[in-house]
Amino acid sequence: GAVVSQHPSWVICKSGTSVKIECRSLDFQATTMFWYRQFPKQSLMLMATSNEGSKATYEQGVEKDKFLINHASLTLSTLTVTSAHPEDSSFYICSAHLSGRGSNQPQHFGDGTRLSIL
Amino acid sequence: AQKITQTQPGMFVQEKEAVTLDCTYDTSDPSYGLFWYKQPSSGEMIFLIYQGSYDQQNATEGRYSLNFQKARKSANLVISASQLGDSAMYFCAMREDTGRRALTFGSGTRLQVQP
Numbered sequence: 001g002a003v004v005s006q007h008p009s010w011v012i013c014k015s016g017t018s019v020k021i022e023c024r025s026l027d028f029q030a031t032t033m034f035w036y037r038q039f040p041k042q043s044l045m046l047m048a049t050s051n052e053g054s055k056a057t058y059e060q061g062v063e064k065d066k067f068l069i070n071h072a073s074l075t076l077s078t079l080t081v082t083s084a085h086p087e088d089s090s091f092y093i094c095s096a097h098l099s100g101r102g103s104n105q106p107q108h109f110g111d112g113t114r115l116s117i118l
Numbered sequence: 119a120q121k122i123t124q125t126q127p128g129m130f131v132q133e134k135e136a137v138t139l140d141c142t143y144d145t146s147d148p149s150y151g152l153f154w155y156k157q158p159s160s161g162e163m164i165f166l167i168y169q170g171s172y173d174q175q176n177a178t179e180g181r182y183s184l185n186f187q188k189a190r191k192s193a194n195l196v197i198s199a200s201q202l203g204d205s206a207m208y209f210c211a212m213r214e215d216t217g218r219r220a221l222t223f224g225s226g227t228r229l230q231v232q233p
Contacts, residue, residue: 032218091161109155
């Protein structure tokens with residue numbers, strides 16, 4: 001079946017560091033990928049929609065200069081947390097929707113990245 | 119206003135019994151999809167079941183079934199014959215077919231299956 005790979009699965013780094021998270025669709029093309037953030041004991045909140053070949057669409061309250069998204073190909077989207085601070089510590093998870101398929105197709109999720117900023 | 123509401127923060131069920139997890143939704147889009155995902159403690163999101171707004175019959179996938187009541191805007195998940203491995207967070211989600219088509223999630227229900 002369709003698989004989404006997310007890397008790294010765990011990051012611990014110092015405050016001020018920039019961290020890049022990759023999301024790859026392994027056996028299908030995805031013109032659109034989504035980035036979610038999940039704080040402990042909370043639900044997933046959409047951060048941004050990543051569009052292949054164009055700018056990402058950010059949700060209200062999400063700083064686009066802090067969370068840089070690049071979707072350079074049909075199988076890869078990256079999220080870079082720039083100058084990360086402890087409040088950016090969270091679980092980040094990406095998902096992809098099969099291009100050209102109907103609405104009954106589930107979004108396939110990566111396994112997520114746990115980001116801890118010291 | 120919340121688009122997806124899960125009113126049960128936590129649920130307990132005995133092994134081998136059935137359990138219903140509640141979900142109500144709100145949308146003005148006539149075409150939408152409803153999903154249930156399971157999230158174990160390891161964090162990955164596991165797709166369980168889908169119900170389309172135009173589907174006439176309730177969806178079923180093995181031990182999972184979705185009790186879809188469109189007029190009441192509810193999409194409850196029924197897990198039959200609960201297993202210890204079913205213990206996890208369960209999220210109801212909706213995708214409206216207009217716009218960006220991202221998923222909107224409910225707050226989740228933590229299910230604990232007791233032996």
